[in-house]
Amino acid sequence: MRNSEPKDYIGESLLKVFHAITEGTFGFKDEFIALIDTVRNRNDLYLLCHDFYSYVAAQEKVIKLVS
């Protein structure tokens, strides 16, 4: 896996979310880019991008239960 794209690690849905932030959907571009840079540059100390997808799956279970 060495020297491959960090994009493969982050995954499509999360890239879309990052894109919305870097586009300025929520304003304060510079500050929020600095914030997401703490997880998307091979420096994801708390494995946020890794767990994100199982988190989404768990949230789907919540939605199924309440709907």
Place this chain on the structure above:
Amino acid sequence: MVGSHAVNGVAAIHSQILKDDLFRDFYEMFPKKFQNKTNGVTPRRWLMGCNKELAKLYTEYLQTNEWEANLEMISKLKEFATDSTFQKRWYEIKLANKRKLANWVFKETKIQLNENSLFDVMVKRIHEYKRQLMNALYIIHRYLSIKQTAPEKRKEKFVPRSVLFGGKAAPGYINAKRIIKLIGAISKVINNDPDVGDLLKVVFMPNYNVSNAETIIPASELSQHISTAGTEASGTSNMKFCLNGCLIIGTMDGANVEIAQEAGEENMFIFGARVDEIGKLKEKVFHY
């Protein structure tokens, strides 16, 4: 450690990490000193105090208030889980608590919450390891999905949800403050988007403290305890939410592990890497 009579972790998983990793050398020298004392909360404040009506309901159905001193007794409530009268009364109490919280939120933030939406709560100190950022990114993900769905299909595809954050950051912790700022910015955009309406509301509740927690926790329906496995020593608000009949979405970390054992994994939404996978994963991330 040398001078101490005993050394303890504050949850089973934490005590194990102390032995295996953090104090490994000391454990080799003094294996008998190492113990576990899982942290706890008092039902006096976190159930009888903050949710009097629910406590009354428990007493009525258990036909005694002995459970107040012997909390294990409330497991007997299981037999009423499918009793429709019990369900109805339980839900009415939850709804009254939600109204109380919605009023407080409106007073503080001028954001109007739908009392029939799912109250999804994450209140704790703001820290990267607790991953409020992951929740915030998920909200954006949800917002983008709502926007992508055709307006006439939104109602059937999405359940109305109110996401409530609360917590303070250490004064010099810039990333934690940025997380708060991001949540504030998301909340402004989403709450004012007519496409979204009641389907998603985001609130950052000001001044999270014990007094406010006594209003927030009884009103919660889903509570988030999503730290990276191996980082939360115990965590005790998960227990407070459990006492008040709230479901947990969480990782196998801190006291969540023991709650899953006690309440049953089927009653929790568990996800994420387990503690024994973390080392390998980190290696992979940093050398990706």
